Structure formats: C-alpha cells, structure tokens
Amino acid sequence: xxxxxxxxxxxxxxxxxxxxxxxxxxxxxxxxxxxxxxxxxxxxxxxxxxxxxxxxxxxxxxxxxxxxxxxxxxxxxxxxxxxxxxxxxxxxxxxxxxxxxxxxxxxxxxxxxxxx
Amino acid sequence: xxxxxxxxxxxxxxxxxxxxxxxxxxxxxxxxxxxxxxxxxxxxxxxxxxxxxxxxxxxxxxxxxxxxxxxxxxxxxxxxxxxxxxxxxxxxxxxxxxxxxxxxxxxxxxx
Numbered sequence: 001x002x003x004x005x006x007x008x009x010x011x012x013x014x015x016x017x018x019x020x021x022x023x024x025x026x027x028x029x030x031x032x033x034x035x036x037x038x039x040x041x042x043x044x045x046x047x048x049x050x051x052x053x054x055x056x057x058x059x060x061x062x063x064x065x066x067x068x069x070x071x072x073x074x075x076x077x078x079x080x081x082x083x084x085x086x087x088x089x090x091x092x093x094x095x096x097x098x099x100x101x102x103x104x105x106x107x108x109x110x111x112x113x114x115x116x
Numbered sequence: 117x118x119x120x121x122x123x124x125x126x127x128x129x130x131x132x133x134x135x136x137x138x139x140x141x142x143x144x145x146x147x148x149x150x151x152x153x154x155x156x157x158x159x160x161x162x163x164x165x166x167x168x169x170x171x172x173x174x175x176x177x178x179x180x181x182x183x184x185x186x187x188x189x190x191x192x193x194x195x196x197x198x199x200x201x202x203x204x205x206x207x208x209x210x211x212x213x214x215x216x217x218x219x220x221x222x223x224x225x226x227x
C-alpha cells in the first residue's frame with residue numbers, strides 16, 4: 001500500500017481556517033485520497049475524498065497538488081467540535097469491482113487541537 | 117438511529133476468558149469490516165465480509181479470533197483465550213460504495 005505522511009499534531013484557533021497537509025509521494029495513478037477523522041471516544045468518520053481535482057463538501061475542502069504527491073484538507077472555519085485525529089488514506093484501486101470498498105489502511109494521523 | 121451500533125461498548129475480562137462482540141451495521145450495507153485500534157495508533161484492519169462471505173482476513177486475526185456474519189446482516193467477533201495484548205478498541209464499519217461508516221467501538225480490557 002502507498003504510504004502517507006502527516007504531522008503528528010497541529011493547533012489552530014477557533015473560527016480560523018485550518019490546513020492539514022498530507023504527503024503521498026508514492027501514490028499510484030489510480031489511488032484515491034481519502035480523509036477520515038476520529039473525534040474523541042468515537043469511531044472514525046468520513047470527511048472527503050478525491051482523485052485529481054479539488055473537492056468541496058459541507059465539511060471541508062480537499063486540495064490536491066498537480067503532481068498528486070501531496071494534498072491538503074481545509075477546514076474553512078474551525079470549531080471546537082473539529083478537534084479530532086485526522087487521517088489521510090490512499091485507497092487501493094479494486095482489481096475487479098468497479099466501486100472500491102477495500103479496507104482502509106490508517107496511519108497515526110494528525111491530532112488537531114482547536115484553541116478557544 | 118440508523119447508524120452502526122456495537123455491543124457491548126465496554127468489556128472487562130480476565131485473561132483466558134472468551135469474549136464476543138456484536139456489530140449491527142446500517143441496513144442494506146453489504147460490506148462489513150472489523151478493525152482493531154490500540155492507544156495512539158490508527159485502526160488496523162482485521163477482516164471483511166461481503167454479505168455473509170468472509171472475503172479477507174488480516175494476519176493480525178490469529179486462530180483465537182473468529183468472525184461471523186451468518187445472515188449477511190449483523191456480525192460477531194469472538195476472541196478465545198484472551199490475552200492482555202488483546203486489549204484494544206474493536207471497531208466495526210460498513211459500506212455500500214466508497215465510504216465506510218464506523219460504529220462507536222467496543223473497548224476491551226483484559227486483566
């Protein structure tokens with residue numbers, strides 16, 4: 001599996017934007033970039049994913065570098081409820097099934113602390 | 117509540133005892149996963165079901181571990197002869213397409 005590198009921890013002030021980086025220099029051409037987050041005492045939850053183009057949803061934006069060797073998860077206005085561990089994950093493309101639903105390979109993620 | 121539920125939420129057991137956890141996934145989600153998470157680490161994949169068929173098992177799933185999904189709906193994870201190293205959070209997830217939906221987990225403590 002292609003690996004990702006994330007900072008162990010980051011801090012941000014409440015109501016300010018947060019940019020969470022992820023390096024994936026060995027990404028293959030068909031790997032999707034997924035982000036999940038895990039709030040304290042909860043299971044992980046899906047945030048966003050993309051392949052090449054930048055993506056936006058109600059939770060966050062995903063900016064993908066042109067060479068796809070890095071990406072950035074953007075929380076536009078952090079709240080205290082965004083304090084969590086954020087995981088950047090590359091999804092192996094399924095060999096046969098068109099819609100991927102393979103296992104997720106988590107790293108240690110970035111622990112985001114929001115300062116009131 | 118239409119999310120993933122797991123029971124029990126917490127389990128304390130003595131070394132050598134057997135334990136069983138249950139996961140009730142979101143209805144009609146044909147794919148079900150079990151993960152294990154230890155303190156400070158991300159979740160690690162254990163096993164995967166598509167409907168009732170167990171399609172993949174991690175080498176982490178020793179012969180003391182067994183998982184079932186008999187009717188393609190709920191799933192159980194059993195650990196026999198528990199060891200202190202089995203202490204962890206056991207997470208269940210389900211999915212239909214690209215996204216996986218996780219339950220709150222069962223925290224196992226082996227004394």
